[in-house]
Amino acid sequence: xxxxxxxxxxxxxxxxxxxxxxxxxxxxxAVVALAALAAPxxxxxxxxxxxxxxxxxxxxxxxxxxxxxxxMDIWSRLLYAARLDLGVAVAAVALAVVAGTALGLLAxxxxxxxxxxxxxxxxxxxxxxxxxxxxxxxxxxxNGTVNLVITxxxxxxxxxxxxVRAEVRSIRELPFVDASITSGASxxxxxxxxxxxxxxxxxxxxxxxxxxWAMLTLAGLSFLGLGVTVPGAEWGAMISLGSPDVVAGxxxxxxxxxxxxxxxxxxxxxxxxxxQERADRRRTS
Amino acid sequence: xxxxxxVARRLLQVVPVLLGVVVLTFVLVRVLPGDPIRTILGPNxxxxxxxxxxxxxxxxxxxxxxxLDYLKGLVTGDFGTSIQSGAPVGSELALRVGPTLxxxxxxxxxxLVVAVVLGVWSARRADRFGDHSVRILALVGNSMPEFWLxxxxxxxxxxxxGWFPAPSGRVDPDTDLTPLTGADLVDAILTANGPAFxxxxxxxxxxxxxxxxxxxxxxxRSVRASALEVxxxxxxxxxxxxxxxxxTLLRGYLLRPALVRLPALAALVFGTAIGSTVLIEYxxxxxxxGQWALRGLLYRDYPxxxxxxxxIALGYVLVFLIADVVHAVLDPRxxx
Numbered sequence: 001x002x003x004x005x006x007x008x009x010x011x012x013x014x015x016x017x018x019x020x021x022x023x024x025x026x027x028x029x030a031v032v033a034l035a036a037l038a039a040p041x042x043x044x045x046x047x048x049x050x051x052x053x054x055x056x057x058x059x060x061x062x063x064x065x066x067x068x069x070x071x072m073d074i075w076s077r078l079l080y081a082a083r084l085d086l087g088v089a090v091a092a093v094a095l096a097v098v099a100g101t102a103l104g105l106l107a108x109x110x111x112x113x114x115x116x117x118x119x120x121x122x123x124x125x126x127x128x129x130x131x132x133x134x135x136x137x138x139x140x141x142x143n144g145t146v147n148l149v150i151t152x153x154x155x156x157x158x159x160x161x162x163x164v165r166a167e168v169r170s171i172r173e174l175p176f177v178d179a180s181i182t183s184g185a186s187x188x189x190x191x192x193x194x195x196x197x198x199x200x201x202x203x204x205x206x207x208x209x210x211x212x213w214a215m216l217t218l219a220g221l222s223f224l225g226l227g228v229t230v231p232g233a234e235w236g237a238m239i240s241l242g243s244p245d246v247v248a249g250x251x252x253x254x255x256x257x258x259x260x261x262x263x264x265x266x267x268x269x270x271x272x273x274x275x276q277e278r279a280d281r282r283r284t285s
Numbered sequence: 286x287x288x289x290x291x292v293a294r295r296l297l298q299v300v301p302v303l304l305g306v307v308v309l310t311f312v313l314v315r316v317l318p319g320d321p322i323r324t325i326l327g328p329n330x331x332x333x334x335x336x337x338x339x340x341x342x343x344x345x346x347x348x349x350x351x352x353l354d355y356l357k358g359l360v361t362g363d364f365g366t367s368i369q370s371g372a373p374v375g376s377e378l379a380l381r382v383g384p385t386l387x388x389x390x391x392x393x394x395x396x397l398v399v400a401v402v403l404g405v406w407s408a409r410r411a412d413r414f415g416d417h418s419v420r421i422l423a424l425v426g427n428s429m430p431e432f433w434l435x436x437x438x439x440x441x442x443x444x445x446x447g448w449f450p451a452p453s454g455r456v457d458p459d460t461d462l463t464p465l466t467g468a469d470l471v472d473a474i475l476t477a478n479g480p481a482f483x484x485x486x487x488x489x490x491x492x493x494x495x496x497x498x499x500x501x502x503x504x505x506r507s508v509r510a511s512a513l514e515v516x517x518x519x520x521x522x523x524x525x526x527x528x529x530x531x532x533t534l535l536r537g538y539l540l541r542p543a544l545v546r547l548p549a550l551a552a553l554v555f556g557t558a559i560g561s562t563v564l565i566e567y568x569x570x571x572x573x574x575g576q577w578a579l580r581g582l583l584y585r586d587y588p589x590x591x592x593x594x595x596x597i598a599l600g601y602v603l604v605f606l607i608a609d610v611v612h613a614v615l616d617p618r619x620x621x
Contacts (some may be wrong), residue, residue, distance in 0.1 A: 017417060124309070127302065127598060131560025139582045140317045216430055220564055223432045224579065239433050243568070246436045247452065249444040258433030265428035273424055 018277040025208075025270030032264050036082035045073035047080035047233040056245065059252050066252040068241055070231065074252060078260055080233040085264065088145065089214040092152035093207055099153065100160025101196070101203065107161065108168030108199075109191060118161065125158040134217050138226045148227055152214045160203060167199035205275045212268030219261055235261040288610065295609070299602045303595065307359070310594045311352055319585040321368045342368055344587075355591070365588035369580070374588045377577065378596065383467020384455055385566070385573035389558050391470075391489065392496035397551060399501050404508025405543065411513055419505070426502030431561045435495045435568035442491055449491050450484075452569040457484040492569045499561050500554050507550050512543040545616045552608035559597060 035042070044062075045051070055071040057063055065074040107118040125133065133155045141147040171177060172195065180190050219236025221227035228234035230241050235257040242253025322338050339345045343354060358365055364374035407419040442449040456462050456469045460481035465472045470489065473482035515521050516539065524538045563575035570576075574593070581589030 017412065124305065127306070127601065128594075129556035129560045129597070129601075131557075131563070132597060135563065135579070136582060140313075140319070142318075212428055216428075219430055220432060223564065224567060226583075236430070236432075239430070239436065243436055246440050247444060249440070251440055254433070254436050255440070258430055258437070261430050261433065262425075262428055265430070266425060269424045269428045273420075 015278075015281065018274045018281070021270045021274030021277070023274075025267045025272075025274060028263060028267030029271065032082055032260075032267065033086060035079055036086055039076070039079035039083065043073070043076035043079045045076040047077050048072065048231045049076070056250065056253070058250075065256050068238070068253050069245070070241075072231065074238070074256055077233040077238060078235075078256055081235050081238065081257065082260065082264070084145070084228065084232070084234050085215055085218060085261070088149055088152070088218050089211045092149045092214045092218075093156065093211045095149060095153035096156035096210070097160055097203060097207055100157040101164045101200070103157070103161040104164025105168055105191060105196065105199070108165035109172060109187075109195065115165075119165070122158040122161055125155070126162075130155050131217060131220060134221060135224070135226065138221050143221075143227055143229065145228070148218060148221070151221075152217055155217075156210060156214065160206075163202055163206070164199050167202065168195055171195050171198050201279070205272065205279050207272075208268050208275065209272030212265040212272070215261065215265050215268070288613075291613075292606065292610065295606050299606075302602065303598060306598045307356075307591070307595060308352075310591050311355060312348075314585070314587050314590050315348065321585040321587055324584045325368060342366065364592040367581075367589050368586045369584055369589070374592045377589075378574075378592055380467055381572070381574040381577045382596075383471075384469070384571060385562060385575060387468035387470055388489070388492055388496060388565070388571065388573065389555070389562055392493045393500055393551065393554065393558055395493065395497040396501040396504055396554075397547070399497070400504035400508050401540075401544065401547070404505050405512050405539065407505075407509045408512035408516060408543075411516070416509075419509070423502045423505045423509075426498055426505075429499055429502075431495055431499045432564040432568050434498060435492070435565055438491045438495055439568070450488055452491070455485065455488050455571065456481055457488075460484050492565055492571060495565050495568075496558060496561055500558050503557070504547075504550060504554055507546065508543065511546050512539065515539055515543045541615065545612065548608035548611040548615070549605075552604045555604045556601060559600070 039047075044064075049072065051057075051063070051067060051071045051073065053071075054063060054067050056069055057067045057071075059066040063073050063075065065078065067073055068077075103118055107115040128136075134151055137151045137154055138148065141151055177190060177194055180194055185193070218227055219234070219239070222229070222234050222236030223240045225240070228237045230237050238257035239254045239261075242250075242257075245253045246255075322335050322342075322344065326334055326338060336345070343351060346354075355365065362375065364378065366372070367374050367377060370377065403419055407416045410416045439452050443451055450457070456473075457480075460473075460478060462469060462472055462478055462481040462485075463476050465475055469485035470482065472478075473485055521538055524534055529538070559575075562573070563579055565571070566573045566575040567579070574596075577589065578593035578597075580586070581593060
C-alpha cells in the first residue's frame, strides 16, 4: 500500500519536472527568437559595422560588451548571429526530417530491393562519427549558407530514415492499415493518411534535440573556418575570431558568443528532454 | 576458444566494410572539387610545373591504375606519400596517433567512472532534488560547445590562475623526454622520467577535462536510465524483500545488470569523442591525429585523407568489437 502511494506521488512529481523542462526550454528559445527578431531595435550597431576608434575595446560605454579585433560591436553581432544560427539549425533539421521521412517511408512500406539499397546507403553514412562526416561534406561543398544547411541536413537525414522505417514496418502490420487497403484506399492515400502521421511520433521528440546538435555543428564548422566566415555574424565564427585574445586574458571577444550558443542549445535540450520523458511516461503508464 | 572464433568471424565480416570505405574514399576525394597540386605550388607556377608535380605523385595516370597502385601499397603497409609534406603517410600517422589516443582514452575513462558513480547515485534518488540537479548538469554538458569550453578553461586555468601551462606543446622540452610511442605520459613512464611525467600530465589536464565533460553527459544519462530500469524491476524488488545486505544488493543486483549496456555506449561515445577531438586539438594546438586529418582534408591531400578515413573506420569497427566481447563477459545470457 505504502509503496503504491509513494510511487503515485513520485510519478506526479516527475510529471511536474518534465513540464518544468518543457516550459523552461520553450521560454529560453522564445527569448532568443525575440532577441533575434528585434536585433535592429536593441543592437545599436550594425552586425558588420566597424568602429575604427575602438578595436578590442573592453565592455562599457558605446559598446556594452566591447569590440573585437576588427572594431565590430560584440553585443550587436551576438544578436544578429542568433538569426543565422537559429535559422540554419531549424532549416537544416526541417530538411533532414522531410528527406529522412520520405526515404524511411519508401524503404519501410515498399520493402524489397528499395529497402535494401536505401538502408545500405544509410549504413555507410552511419559508419562515421557525424561531426567528421559534416566536416568532410562541408569541406567538399564549400561554405555558403545554403550549403551549410544542406551539409547539416545530409548528415542528419539517415538517422530519421532509419527511425521512420522502423516505425513504418510495425505500423504496416497493424489491422487498421489492412482494413483501409481492403476498403479500396490507394497506396499513397494509406501512406499519407494512416502510416505517415503515426510514424512521426518519435521524430517529434528527437527533432528539438537535433536542432541543438545542428547548432553546435554549425558553430563547430565555423570555428574551424569551414562554416560562416568573418565578417559574417555567427556565434562559432565570433568565438574563433576571439580565440587568440583568450590566451592573452581578453575574455569579452569569445565568452559572450559561446554563452549565447550554450544557452540556446540548452533551450533545445531542455525541450527535447521534457518531451522525451513525457513520451516515456505515456508508454509505461 | 569460442571467444576466439567469435573474434575471427567478426574480423572477417569487417573486411568488406573496410573495402567499401577504401573504394568510396578513393573515388570521392578525386571526383569532388579541389586540387591538391595547386595548393603546394606557388601562385607563379606554370602549367608545366603543375604537370611535373602531378607526375611525381602519380596523379597523371588513369584512375584505375592509381587505385591498383594504392591497393598494392596498402597490402604492403604503404599508405603513400603526403602531397603537402612529401613524407611517407605511414610514418606521419604513427607520430600523430599516440597523442590523440592518450587524450581520448584518458577522457573516456574518466567520463566512464564519473558517469557510473553519478548515474547510479542519481537513479537511487529518482525524481528528487539530487536527481534533478544531476540531470540538469548532464543536459548542460550535452549542450556544451566543446571548443568554447576549451577556451574558457584556458582563460581560467592558464590566463587568470596560471595553474596550467600555455595551450601549446604536449610536454616541456627541457625534460628531455625520449619519444617512443608518441603518447608522452606512456613514454615518461617507460623511460622513468619523473619531470616529464608531471609536465605531460599538466599539459594533458585541460584538454582531457574538456573532452571528459562533453563525453560524460550522454553516458551519465544512459547509466541513470538503465539503473532506474533495474531498480523498478521485479527481480530487484524480490532481492530487496529477501533482506539481502545493501552491499550485495548494490554489487550483485544493481551494478552488474545496470552496466551491461555500458560497453556498447562507450563504443558509441567513442565516435562523438573523435569528432570533438578534432575541435579540442585545434583549441589546444595539440599536434595529434585530428589536426593532421583536418589539414589533409582542407588541402585535399589525397593520401592523408584516405589513410585517416580508413583509420577512423577501422577504429570504430574495432571499438564495437571490443564492446561486444566485454558485453558477453558481463552478461552470461549473451551467446557469442
